[in-house]
Amino acid sequence: MFVLDMAGHLIRRLHQQSSAVFVQRIQEAGFDLTPVQFAALDAINTHPGADQALVAEKIGYDRATIGGVIERLVTKGWVRRVVSAQDRRSRELSLTAKGNKVRIAVQPYVQDLQTEILMPLSDAEQAKLVQLIRKVVMATGASDATKLNSRIKTTNRP
Secondary structure: OHHHHOHHHHHHHHHHHHHHHHHHHHHHOOOOOOHHHHHHHHHHHHOOOOOHHHHHHHHOOOHHHHHHHHHHHHHOOOEEEEEOOOOOOOEEEEEOHHHHHHHHHHHHHHHHHHHHHOOOOOHHHHHHHHHHHHHHHHHHOHHHHHHHHHHHHHHOOO
16 A cells, blocks of 8 residues: 555554554543643743743644643643733743642653554664654754644645
8 A cells, every 4th residue: 555655644643543542541540631731731841931832832833723722721720821021912831730740640651651652663663763753853843844734724624
C-alpha cells in the first residue's frame, strides 16, 4: 500500500495512536487531561509568566485554539491568568498549586506511556526515533508549523 511508505501518513497514524494511549492511561489514573493540556501545563511550568502566544509557540499549537485550552485549565483551577504589568493587553500565565500538583502527579504516567507508544522498538531505536523527530520538528520551527497549520485549517476540509 502506497501510503504506508509516506512519512506524513505514518506520522498522522502514530499521532492518533499516541493520543489514544495518552487519554486512556491518564483517565485510568484518574485525571481529566488531554495531551495538549499536559503540554500547556509543562510549557507554563517551564516559562512562568508567559502569555498564551508564547505557550502556543512552545507547544506548536495555533494561537486561536490555545485560548480554549488555557480557558479549560483556568476553569479547572490549574492555571492562573493575570493582566501583565508591562502590557495591559497581555495575560501572564502561571500554574496554581493545584495545577503544579496535577502536573507532577501525571508526569510518571506520561513518562511510562512513552515506552508503551513505541513498544515495538528497542530502547536504542526509541531514542533514535525521538532524536530524528526532534531534528525535523526543530528544523521546521514551531512558529512555521503553527502558521502552516492555520493555513491548512482554512483551506482544507477533512
